[in-house]
Amino acid sequence: MGISSLATRYQFENFGTKWSGTRTNAQITTVVVHHQAGTNFNSMPEIWRDVQASAHYGIGPDGTIRAYIDENKIAWHANQANNYSIGIECTNTTGAPNWQVSEKTIDSLVRLIQDIEKRLGKKVAVIGHRDAPGAATVCPGPFLYSRLGTIRNRVNQTNNVNTVQNQPQTHDQIILASPPKTVGNYVGKLEVFNELSLGIFRIGAWLVPINGAAHLNQGYVFWMDADNPDVEIGRCRSAGIIRDDVNAAYGLPSGLRFGLDGTLDIRKFAGKRVFPMLRRTNDPNGNTINGQTVDIRFPEYVLTIPKR
DSSP, rough: OOTTOOOEEOOOOOOOOOEEEEOOOGOOOOEEEEEEESSOOGTTTGGGGGGSSOOEEEETTTOOEEEOOOOEEEESSSSGGGGGGEEEEEOOSSSSTOOHHHEEEEEHHHHHHHHHHHHHHHEEEEEEEEGGOOOOTTHHHHHHHHHHHHOOOHHHHHOOOOSOOOOOOHHHHHHOOOOOOEEETTEEEEEEEEEEETTTEEEEEEEEOOTTTOOOEEEEEEEEEEESOOOOOEEHHHHHHHHHHHHHHHTTOOOOEOOOOOOOOOOTTTTTTEEEEEOOOOOOTTOTTTSSSSEEEOOOOOOOOOOO
């Protein structure tokens, strides 16, 4: 029987048969993270009596972990990924559009995944429900989905699974896994920050409004001086890039152009250390307009313009 010692059985396999078959530990390769789409932890798994759905675990806002189905039984939670995955439901603390979860929930999620890996004796992939093959959903919601990179990093940093050697992350992998940042009613995510060729640097990202905030017409990426953080090294206007994956995650209409991308030749600043900044503004030149500009800075990611 596969049940984490961190979990308490709760209505364990007593809500109608909403699972199928059995499998071995060797067949489990993935953990799928869900949000409950509700704030009542006690409603699971009772809500599954009337629907064809289930999950192996649920986590409450206070970090309590409950077991609903043996890990070696196939829960119905992630479409084509059911056969090889363990499903974990995270109870929300707020409703739409952000569907937030508590930090205690995230802490318990990390511990539970670590425990699963230790008992399996191997690393597992950690994905959101929306990333499962055949899924057509925004689950686990924008808040939790934006934290998956951090959750993966926390699992890897502190777990000691001897059967798999963690490979050191490259700069590009670190940037891609970096978590989104929220500034007021805007969320931005850095996805690319590198040197494409001699002195040509690229920034790729997105920046979206939430909670009904203004869309702001212009998108820019900036290279800022890491040693003088208010000094701009250069900027590049971004053509509007459609990112419907991001639009869907944040409950925005499809077709909106909130993707950002820009390249700049900054060879003349050789030796300078730079970090990326994203901006949306109503100024066509990319300048600040009071109340109509939002900046999201990433000073934790610095590159040095090489001298050659």
